[in-house]
Amino acid sequence: MKNSQRKVIYITGIEPEELLQGIWILIPTTFHQGLNLPGTHSFILFDGRIQLFLLYFVRFNYKLHVEATTELPIPYNIGKKWLPSSPLSSNFPIMRRFLHFSLPLFLILVLIGWLYPVVASNPRFEWPLIKGSPPDLRGITSTFGESRDDHFHAGLDIASQDEPVQSIAPGRILxxxxxxxxxxxPLPGPGNLMIVDHGEGWWSGYFHLEKLAPLRKGNVGKDTVIGFSGNTGRSGGAHLHFFISKDYGKEFINPLEVLPSATDKYAPVVQELIFFTDNGKSSLLPGQEHRIRLTKAYPVHLNIRDPGLERSTRRGVYKLTWFLNGEKQGSRDFSSIRSTDSGWLLAGKQPFETIFTEWYYNVGILPFRNGKNTITVKAEDFAGNVSSTDFTLEIQKEY
Structure with missing residues (x-):
């Protein structure tokens, strides 16, 4: 546990005495001395009050580091030991109290329990900050699933400074x-932030706020101002970054899938095809025939941007498909990022390292033949605008 604890402290900057405070995703109880801990669930760590561990795309799995009989020192209670036990034992008193309810109340609870997921499983969300006249929204500078050098961008960015930010739906401040x-x-990467729980596992988060509204706890409505956009934390310019997640933070989803539609008139642009070879970076432009010599199989990379409504912006794509000599080689769908035992995976399947190299889309090693090869790239944005771009390569294979 000591090695794991040091690694967590190193990655997040969480102080050692704060490391063992937190909440369980499935059991919303404060992490404290004597708590019966489940042995199979992930949990979210806090930094004194909260430091959402998953916001840094790091997953700490309890069962991988602590066995059911492991003694866990609690820094606030030096000398005392904490023995994790059965995941169900702490639930028995709740069940005993529940069984004392009257039958009518029990039936009402059953009805509510049956109806509530139907209503709340897909709550209606609104844009937290609107620039322009809907649906012609402006200032959307970054989209879901883009590269951030070493992790996925898990939300949307709207360029903004000192503008009111509203909750995307009714909920309670988490x-x-x-x-x-x-x-x-010092403020960590997200800067001043607020996270709202919308029920049934749906959360929304708002980062880099210049300041928060006076309301810091309790319930919010969809029109409640929760803060003002800014440039706090690790931010390259004033903007609002916001995310939408479900399953209690275990899956980030593309906000465009649940928000009212936004105008997007321009298709993504595939600007260049790139090989990173032993001799450096080689860039190839579309619409030309290129003669290249390959001494080994190098992955193919693409430089793509989606201008959106404003042609000057550089946003990521929603779907990407590529072909070699008319045969489909692969595809990507940037609709969700899910936490798994293997880390954060695109659509629960593909790790960041196989999707991007630096800021470039990595489409992997292609089965080139000697002679003429045509790579066709189809890039699609969320509005359904599609571009098709061809690269023609005369290849001399030496492997």
Whole structure:
């Protein structure tokens, strides 16, 4: 456990005495001395009050690091030991109390339990910040699933400074943090932030806020102002980054799939095809015939941008498909990012390292033949605009 604890502290900057505070995803109980812990679930760590571990795309699985009989020192209670036990034992008192309910109340609860998931499983969301006149929304500078050098971009960015940010749906404030809460500690990457629980496992988060609204806890409506856009934390310019997740934060989804539609008139542009070889980077432009010599099988990379409504922006694509000499070689669907035992995976299947190299889309090693080869790339944005781009390569294989 000591090695695991040091690794967690190193990755997140969480203080050792704060490491063992947190909540369970499936059991919303504060992590504390004597708590009966489940042995199979992931949990979210806090930094004093909260530091959502999954916001940094790191997953700490309890069962991989702690066995059911492992003694776990609690820093706040030096000398005392904490023995994780049966995951069900802490639930028995709740079941005993429930069985004392009257039959009519029990039937009402059953009816509510049957209806509520139908209503709440897909809550209606609204844009948290609107620039322009809907559906002609402006200022959307980054989309879901883009590369952030070493991790996926798990939300949308809207360029904005000091503008009111509203909750995307009714809910309750799950957590908020701003610089004044701990003025002697630098803000981590998300900066001033707020996270709202919309029920049935749906969450939304709002990052880089300049300041938070006075309301820091309790319920919010869909028109409640929760803060103002800004440039706090690790941010390259004033903007609102917001995410939508389900399954209690275990799956981030593309917000465009549940928000009202936004105008997008222009198809993605495939600007260049790239090989990273032993001699450096080789860039090839579409619409030309290129003669190249390959001494070994190198992965193929693509530089793609989606201008959206404003042609100057560089956004990521929603779907990507590629072909070699008329035969489909692969595809990507940037609709969700899910936490698994193997880490954060695109659509629950593909890790970041196989999707991107730096900021370029990695489509892998292709089975080139000697002579003429045609690579066709189809790139699609969420609005359904599709571009088809051909690269013609005269290849001399030496492997």
């Amino acid at each position: 957590y908020s943090r701003q610089q004044s809460d701990n003025p002697f500690r």
